Amino acid sequence: MAAATASSFSIDEFLERERQKDLLRFSTAGSVDDGKSTLIGRLLYDTQSVYEDQVRSIEGKGTTAPGQIDFALLTDGLRAEREQGITIDVAYRYFSTARRKFIIADTPGHEQYTRNMATGASTADAAVVLIDASKGVLIQSRRHAYIASLLRVRHILAAVNKMDLVGYDEGAFRAIKADFSAVLDQIAADTGTPAEVHFVPVSALAGDNVVHRSAAMPWYAGPTLLELLESLPSAQQTHTAPLRLADKDPSAGTPALHPTDKDPSAGTPALHPTDKDPSVGTPAFRFPVQRVLRPNHAFRGFAGQIASGSIRPGDSITVLPSGRHAKVKRIVTWDGDLDEASAPLSVTLVLDREIDISRGDLMVASDAQATVARSIKAALVWMDQRPLDLGRRYLLKHTSQTAPAFLAAIDYRTGLAALDHVPAQTLRMNDIGAVSLNLLRPIALDVYAENRSTGAFILIDPESNATAAAGMITAAFSDPGAAADDAADAWGRVTAGEREARWGHRGGVIEISGPLKLIDSIERSLFAVGAVTSRIEADDDAFLLHPSLLEIVSGIAARSGLLALVVRADEDVTLAARAEGVEITVGAADSIQAVAAVHQLLHRTGIFISSEKADL
Amino acid sequence: MLVAETETPRQSPSALPRSSQPLSHLRLLEAESIHILREVASEFERPVMLYSIGKDSSVMLRLAQKAFYPAPIPFPLLHIDTGFKFAEMLAFRDEMARQVGAKLLVWRNEPAIAAGTNPMVLDTKRCCALLKTQALLDALRHYNFDAAFGGARRDEEKSRAKERIYSFRDAAGQWDPKNQRPELWNLYNARIHSGESIRVFPLSNWTEMDVWQYIHEEKIPVVDLYFAKERPMYVRGDALMPIEQSFVALPGERPQMVKCRLRSLGCSPCTGAMRSDADTIPAIIAELISFRSSERANRVIDHDQEGSMEIKKREGYF
Incomplete structure (x- = not known):
């Protein structure tokens, strides 16, 4: 059993080689x-x-000819799948070659599994997008390519499968290649992400x-x-590598992957980060703070994973959104302080001065700042059973923070068959x-085309806690409501969400x-924090004559987004207040x-959305 | 006992990434796991780390030390003791907790243990259900933990390949594979209603090989049972049964000395040893390369019925 210790094999050499290995993640999608x-x-x-x-446990089972192994059984994990013969979820697989380690996200291809x-x-x-050589480019291949492009997967490997069924015919392969190339061009025009595409004729069954x-x-x-998978640049190289070349001017990085030249969306939003990013093409330093580490009075560090770029002491x-500045003093890790750290390392940063920083803040390079947004435009993939509800409040999770957000407008739905935009x-x-979203708290972010980490978010349904949608930010605005105002519906009715924002x-x-x-003081204090109130004296003669009127009037105010203050002055020594069925009594x-x-x-x-207004 | 490292290892040559070099896959996995550990510690009120003493737990514990350094690990460790763990494992557990400075909680399903629950009388399925799954659920409820880290990896078993990093469990602690939350980028949905909980798997993307290489690179102490040496064993066909308190020998059966080791650590009655000469970590890695069967092949409980791990997981097992 320990035959591996044969003379030709050196474990030290093996371990040394393993240390050089990097990691490539790829997705596959396919239909039944x-x-x-x-x-x-x-x-x-x-x-x-x-x-x-594992091979023995599936030998002789499945749908292939006797004596053959049904390779599909190696990967279809769950009972329901084995029973129905389909793949219903995302499964992760791992393998490794002499050159690199691979993680496969294996997903189903049917429309109902877009998410x-x-x-x-x-x-x-x-x-890896599969195309059945005997059937040509079907909607599934198209859908997978579209989603890969939308999510900015840089490399598309078009595997033209079942070549054995078409007699390994070169003409069939070329025809599919031409068809699919045209589809990819169309997709790139829609998503603004041209992919690098590679075509390979294969037969998975025969192993060709x-x-x-x-x-x-x-x-x-x-x-x-x-061979293709082994030679593609990995994530670290394409998205987050430290392009700052050793000991060179940081701004002289290689211009690469800049989105402006391929962004087809007409009209530049007010605060498109490229407008002010001086280090064009260099992944700017982004560090969402996950946790403040303060083991004792002498140490205060900010723990997080570098989302992009790199950092050095000095x-x-x-810090966004506050906009306070500092210099990095130390990069602390358990293995010792680092001279430099780059994405995606998890580190702890110590700064040269005490500034107020908490979880959810974003540290950015001072010369390449992110946008502090109050409203955004985004591409959404809806994931929940419950459909999107316009005007409803969702929780938006972005890097290490969660903030309430309103879906202010649906700009369009994308029809995947024709790649058209449908109201x-x-x-x-x-x-x-x-969609257009209003954020109820400013969030520091980038557009997804520039940063796959600080440009991404999920929406959570606050009632069911389901992950309702995945979002990719396409534009950011510092004004509340600006994203929705920008929509075609700019002259439509004002929504509750817009008022709330x-x-x-x-x-x-x-x-x-x-x-x-005391009532006057309360009204004054609400005014001071920017609340829009409507003061209604409950003892007004009109309400004494028609008691039901009070509820009607205050209801109208509330539905207009106002905070209706229904007040009754008395000489009591206590103050009583009631909202949404919750009542408090405090000494006056x-x-x-x-x-x-x-x-x-x-x-x-929940009338005050953030604690901002609650704190006096 | 190999709780050898009295000095915490620092500055191992491969540990410090140089900017000119791409990060190795182990550094990338480490960074991802640390991110997960920090997210959970920050987003949940009462997290706990399931510590099972095995190699995966050892790696997870080291990652927790790294994630919060120089602060201490901000959650306790919980060991579910079935009463059938190897004596060496328990000694190792206590020593590790002491060295790391973490709070260790031990939970046993005492009524079931007192009632003589064992895999020879019950079948393994019901034994696991009582001593592991039930004990775990009781412990989580008793301490009111809302998030529990486990060292499971997706490459271990087919149903685990579909497991999320944040695995949602209902108020009964059960897993519904058809109703899992989508998990995108590194954005984890930590929202739960009261009574519900999340199992978290920071090592999801690690393979058995990654774990051993990391143990080697980081000089992480592991239980001596992983290393080959002469041990008294009952030999039944290909199976080597370790002598522990619960073993029932057949008439005429005598233990013999066999050079062997354990590839994964479970309960002594259900964990077979394998013949091996691998007495160092590089030798274990070399042996792994030559392996022709998967890591959990020696675990009886994975094979007691078709899709058995999936069924256990639905019921609340890790």
Whole structure:
């Protein structure tokens, strides 16, 4: 069993080689019968990445001829899948060659699994898109290519499979190549992401050009699928590599992958980051703060994973959204301090001065700042059973923070068959569309085309906690509501979400009774924090004559987004306040405390969206 | 006992990435795992780390030390003790917790253990359900933990290949593979209702080979049972059964000395040893390269029925 210690094999050499190995993540997508699982099974089998007991456990099962191994069974994990013969979710596979380690995100190809495809593509450096040689370019291949492009997967490997079924015919391969190239051009025009595409004729079943070169297709001189995967640049090289060349001017980095020249969207948004990014093409330093580490009074460090770019002690950083500046003093790790760290390392930064920083803040290079946005435009992939609800509040999770956001407008839905933009009232599960969102708290971010980490977000349904959508930011605005104003609907009715974004609170009714002076102080304090109120005296004759009128009037105010203050002055020693069924009673003697309690109540009942207004 | 490292290893030559070099796959995996550990510690109120004493737990523990350095690990460790763990494992566990300075909680399903639950009387399926799954769920409920780290890897077993990094569990602790939250980029949805919880797998993307290479590079202490040496074993066909408190020998059966080691550590009655000469970590890695069967092939519980790991996971097993 320990035969590996044979003289030709040196474990030290092996370990040294392993240290050089990098990592490539790629996604696959395929439908029930285009042979995707077979292709992956073949990759794993031919690279000796499956064990004998795993092969034995599936031998003689499945749908292939007796004596053959149904490679698909190696990868279809769940019982439901084995029973239905389909792949229903994302499965991750691992294999390794002498050159690199691979992680496969294996996803189903059917339309109802668009969301799974997006999940798999979100972390992928490359996408293997399967095309059935006997059927030509079908909607599934098209969909996968579109999603890969939308999620900015840089390399598309078009595997033209089942070449054995078309007699290994070069003409068939060339025809598909021409068709699919045209499709990819169309897709790139829509998403603004031209991919690098490589075509390989394969037969997963027979093993042609997957790992080993095929004798059956002498007309194809190109690399096999695995050779391609081994030679593509990895994520670290394409997205986050430190382009700052050692000891050179940081701004002299190689211009690469700049989105402006391929962005087809007409009209530059007000604050498109490229406008002010001086180091064009260099991945700018981005560091979302995950946690403040303060083991004792002498140490205060900010823990996080570098999202892009690199950092050295002495570099100037700006903390967003506050805009405060500092210099990096130390890059701390368990293995010792570093002279330089680059994405995607997880490190802890110590700064040269005490500034207020907490989880969710974004540290950026001072010479390449991110946009502090109040509203954004984004491409969305809807993932939840419950369709998108315009005007509803969602939780937007971006890097290490979560903030409430309103879906202010649906700009369009993308029809994947014709790649057209269709007006839409909602997005349903597996729909893709473009939307405008208002953020109820400013967030420092980049557009996705420039940064796959600080340009991405998910939306969470605050009631069910489901992950409702994946979002890719296409434009950012520092004005609240600007993204939606920019939409075609700029002259339409003002929505609750827009009001909420501008005023920072929802419409609502709060009833207050207590001493007149204290009521005045409360109104004044609400005015001071920017709340838009409508003061309604409950003892007004009109309401005494028609008691039901009070509810009607305050309801109208609340539905207009105002905070209706229904007040009753009395000479009591306490102050009573009620909102959304929650009632508080506090002593009236300490007016500051009483006012604070009312603000807290408004925060607790969700009328004040952020704690900003609740803190006096 | 190999709890050898009295000095915490620092400045191992490969540990410090130089800017001119691409990061190795181990550095990339490490960075991802640390990110996950920090997210969970920051987003949940009461996280806990399941510590099972095995090699994966050892790696996870080291990653936790790294994630919060120079601060201490901000959550306790929890060991589910079935009462059938190898004596060496328990000694190692206590020593590790002491060295790392982490709080260690040990939970046993005492009523089931007192009732004599064992895999020879019950079948392995029901034994696991009581001593592992039930004990785990009881412990999580008792301490009110809302997030629990586990060292499971996706490459271990087919149903684990579909597991999320944040694996959502309902109020009964159960897993619904058809109703998993999509997980995009490195954005994890940590929102749960009261009573629900999340199992978190920071080592999801590691393979068995990665784990051993990392242990080697980082000089992480592991239980001596992983290393080959002469041990008394009952030999039944290809199977080597270790002598532990619970072993029931057949009439006439005598233990013999066999040079062997354990490839994965479980409960003593259900974990077979394998013949091996691999007595160092490089030798283990060399042996791994030559392996023809998967890591959990020696774990009886993975094979007690078709799709058995998936069924256990649905019920709340890790």
